[in-house]
Amino acid sequence: MACIEAHGLRKAFGATIALDGVDLRVEEGRILGLIGPNGAGKTTALNAILGLIPYQGELKVLGRDPWTERERLMCDVCFISDVAVLPRWIKVSQALDYVAGVHPRFDRAKAEHFLARTTINRASKVRELSKGMVAQLHLALVMAIDARLLVLDEPTLGLDILYRKQFYDSLLNDYFDRSRTILLTTHQVEEIEHVLTDVMFINRGRIVFNRSIEELEARYLEVSVRPEQLAAARALKPMYEREMLGRSVLLFDHVDHQQLAALGEVRTAGIADLFVAVIGNEGGNQAGDTPGQRQGAAR
Amino acid sequence: MNTQSEAMAPLEANVTVPVVIPASRRLYWSVRRELWENRAIYIAPLAVAALFLVGFLISAIHPPAQMRDAMALDPMRHQELVEQPYTFAAFFLMGISFIVAVFYCLDALYGERRDRSILFWKSLPVSDLTTVLAKASIPILILPLITFAITIVTQWIMLLLSSAVLLARGQSVATLWSHLPLFQMSLMLLFHLVAIHGLQFAPIYCWMLLVSGWARRAPLLWAVLPPLTIGVAEKIAFNTAHFAALMNYLFGGGPEITTGKMAMAPLTPIAVGQFLINPGLWIGLVVAAALLAAAVRLRRYREPI
Numbered sequence: 237m238a239c240i241e242a243h244g245l246r247k248a249f250g251a252t253i254a255l256d257g258v259d260l261r262v263e264e265g266r267i268l269g270l271i272g273p274n275g276a277g278k279t280t281a282l283n284a285i286l287g288l289i290p291y292q293g294e295l296k297v298l299g300r301d302p303w304t305e306r307e308r309l310m311c312d313v314c315f316i317s318d319v320a321v322l323p324r325w326i327k328v329s330q331a332l333d334y335v336a337g338v339h340p341r342f343d344r345a346k347a348e349h350f351l352a353r354t355t356i357n358r359a360s361k362v363r364e365l366s367k368g369m370v371a372q373l374h375l376a377l378v379m380a381i382d383a384r385l386l387v388l389d390e391p392t393l394g395l396d397i398l399y400r401k402q403f404y405d406s407l408l409n410d411y412f413d414r415s416r417t418i419l420l421t422t423h424q425v426e427e428i429e430h431v432l433t434d435v436m437f438i439n440r441g442r443i444v445f446n447r448s449i450e451e452l453e454a455r456y457l458e459v460s461v462r463p464e465q466l467a468a469a470r471a472l473k474p475m476y477e478r479e480m481l482g483r484s485v486l487l488f489d490h491v492d493h494q495q496l497a498a499l500g501e502v503r504t505a506g507i508a509d510l511f512v513a514v515i516g517n518e519g520g521n522q523a524g525d526t527p528g529q530r531q532g533a534a535r
Numbered sequence: 536m537n538t539q540s541e542a543m544a545p546l547e548a549n550v551t552v553p554v555v556i557p558a559s560r561r562l563y564w565s566v567r568r569e570l571w572e573n574r575a576i577y578i579a580p581l582a583v584a585a586l587f588l589v590g591f592l593i594s595a596i597h598p599p600a601q602m603r604d605a606m607a608l609d610p611m612r613h614q615e616l617v618e619q620p621y622t623f624a625a626f627f628l629m630g631i632s633f634i635v636a637v638f639y640c641l642d643a644l645y646g647e648r649r650d651r652s653i654l655f656w657k658s659l660p661v662s663d664l665t666t667v668l669a670k671a672s673i674p675i676l677i678l679p680l681i682t683f684a685i686t687i688v689t690q691w692i693m694l695l696l697s698s699a700v701l702l703a704r705g706q707s708v709a710t711l712w713s714h715l716p717l718f719q720m721s722l723m724l725l726f727h728l729v730a731i732h733g734l735q736f737a738p739i740y741c742w743m744l745l746v747s748g749w750a751r752r753a754p755l756l757w758a759v760l761p762p763l764t765i766g767v768a769e770k771i772a773f774n775t776a777h778f779a780a781l782m783n784y785l786f787g788g789g790p791e792i793t794t795g796k797m798a799m800a801p802l803t804p805i806a807v808g809q810f811l812i813n814p815g816l817w818i819g820l821v822v823a824a825a826l827l828a829a830a831v832r833l834r835r836y837r838e839p840i
Contacts, residue, residue: 288657288838306835307662315658323572323652330571337564338661340556 237299239264239385239417240285244293247280247441254280255291256441262434264384267418269428271511272438278421281438282389285419286315298384311340314383316374318393324363328356328373335377347380350410368399375403379411386411388420392427400424404431425508435507437514445514456505457496458487465499472496476513487513561661565669566677569643575635576673577681583631584689587624591693594620595700617714621693625686625724632682632732636674640740641755643670644748644834651839663834667744671827674740679728687721730810738819741826748833751840784815 238261245258254277262268272278284291287306295302300309322331328351336344351358354372362370371392378386392400408431412418422428435452437445447455461469461484470477472495474486487505488496496502505513570576644667647653656666694715698708746758766779810816 283838286658288654290836306657307660310658310660313658315654317651317654321651321654321658323647323650323655325572327571330568334564334568335659337567338556338561338659340660 237264238262238296239266240295240297240419242285242293242295245281245284245295246292247277247284247289253441255284257293258438258441258443260436260443260446262417262419264417265414266433267412267431268420268434268436269425269432269507270419270421270436270438271425271507272421273515276438277441278438279389280441282387282419282421286313286387312384313387314378314381314385315387315389316378316391317389318391322362322370322374325361327359327361328365329358331362331373331377332358335381339381341382342377343380343382347376350376350379350406368395371395371399371403375406379406384416386416386418388418388422390422391420392422392424400427404428407431425511426506429507432507437511439515439518444518445510452507452510453504455490456487456510457491457493457502458485458505458509459496459500459502460485461500469499476509476516478509478512556660558665561665562669562672565661565665566672569669569673570677573639573642573673576639576678577685579635580628580631580682580685583628584624584685587627588689588692588696591620591624592696592700595697613710614714617711618716618720621690621715621717621720624689624693625720628682628686628689629728629732632678633736636678636732636736636740637743639678640670640674640743641747641758643673643744644830644837645750645754648837648840653837653839663831667748667827667831667834671741671744671830675733675737679732682732683725683728686724690717690720726807730807734816735819737823738826741823741830745826745830745833748830748837784818 240260240262242258242260245255245260246253247255256277258277258281270278270281280289283289284295285297285302287297287302287304287309290303297309298312302309326334332344332347335342335347351373354369354376356365356369356373362373365373375391392403395403404427407418420428432449434448435445436443459469460480463483466484469484469486472488472491475489476487478485478487483500487509493502647656694711694717697711701708701711743754743758747754750757762778762782766776766782769775769778
């Protein structure tokens, strides 16, 4: 069974179309990064998956309809939106008591164990904690829940780099066990690159790119082309071209490694570079771009 | 670099035995959650009771002149005069509890959207129905019971305080104890709190809950101004007060029973029966249930503001 399955998922807020017929399928055990520019529909998609908003189209999460079965779904799904959602008045001990009281899959000992590694005081209220500590607390609560799907919406927004690194390290080392699925969005693409097994780009309410990391590494190569080779390189129809330190860097899809090595230094394309290439081309799409440049972008 | 191949591992380990948490337990924790968040529910009446006791002690040690005179002149008024501060304490605490209930209701479904914590609550397996019922139970059930308990304790402390003062002066406490029907007063108070504050005010509280779940800002204004405006507009346009009468019927328990009369009426089986057969009460309760159902439905759609 797929963890998340959507067909023709649509959502409009008045005249604004937030989701414009999204089709997606996320298998269990994946760590999927949903990446998109501001206003692309990321949060709307997550909200629909979590049963927070009604939608049109077909959507099943762990075999359930999130809108009509949110309560039952939440036994198997955990969710961290940007860190501000823990109520500020709650004490750490009360948060533990409450989640233990209402959640059938919450392991309090586990949460205490995670908290013991931090400097968080049980008697403190959330409003007295630093932003990083609130994120640690929320993560401790969530990691102690034996859930099948974890949804993270900008979980590290506003945290300093130490907390961000620690956040993803804990998530990978202490939580992810290959039977769980994690769906996350962030703007700090580089930080999650090594974490992901799959990546999806969303733009203007549509999924414009959907690859596993393996596929991505096998297909997309970036070449820092020697100036004298530029014409030859361009003839191979790169999907994107940018300037870096006076050299042209061309991004290729499905071009032989050997062939590219002759043109300059070859390296695997980073997600951020791919994102710029795909979304940049998408943007050009609207303005009437050159067909040769956007090959493979919207495939 | 990637966890791809491991990620494909079989998922058998994932099949967990579902642990069932009964709905009552979720409701219990949701109510406790409300008490954690809104400590005014018990702190406000406690503070008022403490203040009242201080005032009472002072007046017991130095009774005001006119009261001493009245006690001396007219033995027939003894009971009334002895009872007075006790009844006054009960009314005072009831008034505070009503004010607390109003402010609680207006914030209940509004505050969680304003501080975005609704996203956290909705990420837990607690239904909107459980949440709204827990919130409604605070003004309808919990607050009247807390008020009752605090009032009873306050009245007993008052009795002990004045007894101590009398004994210290070498006077007899017999008049005081014989003139004070504290047990009947407690029963009446309990009935009043359950009947009026719990049942008869239920539609008011539920209306405020609904508004607090709906309003994007200023729930107090939204709760009060529209009905007031309609009533005033009707008065100006047609010089009638049908809307006001309707509101009074739905939210005030009907024309038969007004709060003041109920409070003072002696508690007899007839009074209880009259209260229960009053259609205004039942229509009000139906309205309350409908308003609550609307609040539950609304909360499903609500997002942080």
